[in-house]
Amino acid sequence: DSGVTQTPKHLITATGQRVTLRCSPRSGDLSVYWYQQSLDQGLQFLIQYYNGEERAKGNILERFSAQQFPDLHSELNLSSLELGDSALYFCASTSSGANVLTFGAGSRLTVL
């Protein structure tokens, strides 16, 4: 157990629908990152939050949005889902002074 909790572990939904993925960072970590990993592909950086504020943005689609709440958990919202959005979505957290990412187990999204 890495200390980063992601829910749900698996999610199956239909095209056009909207889903929310949730991440609780390690205790004490202020920064949360979201990554997308399509089948057998690399990690695509989506977005980073630090202590509730957006810190950096990667290749995140306009249909996707995220936020980090005062208790530091984060949610990634995916809307108007397409088949190509099927992927593993990882959340990772770091502490304020650290470089190293600690990943959660991921949420596997399947869009049918």
Place this chain on the structure above:
Amino acid sequence: GQQVMQIPQYQHVQEGEDFTTYCNSSTTLSNIQWYKQRPGGHPVFLIQLVKSGEVKKQKRLTFQFGEAKKNSSLHITATQTTDVGTYFCAGRGSNYQLIWGAGTKLIIKP
């Protein structure tokens, strides 16, 4: 923009053979990290290299950071089945963001 190229994409080896993956950045990096992702798992941090020319070892794994801080390699001696997975490098660029390589998948031939 800044990129980190990682090669090869796949490497098939017999158990007991060596394995190497290479990362090359288009720009100088402040540091580079290596992560391992087991099949069906999540990336797990292995090591961070910071200094020019740095070499670090973890048992059968040897990590190097180039003199110009633009390239890095991971070498595994005498691979074992437990080494199977995808190895990613991630370089810290000038804007302090992590730039990820595409990963090298280590496959042990049956």
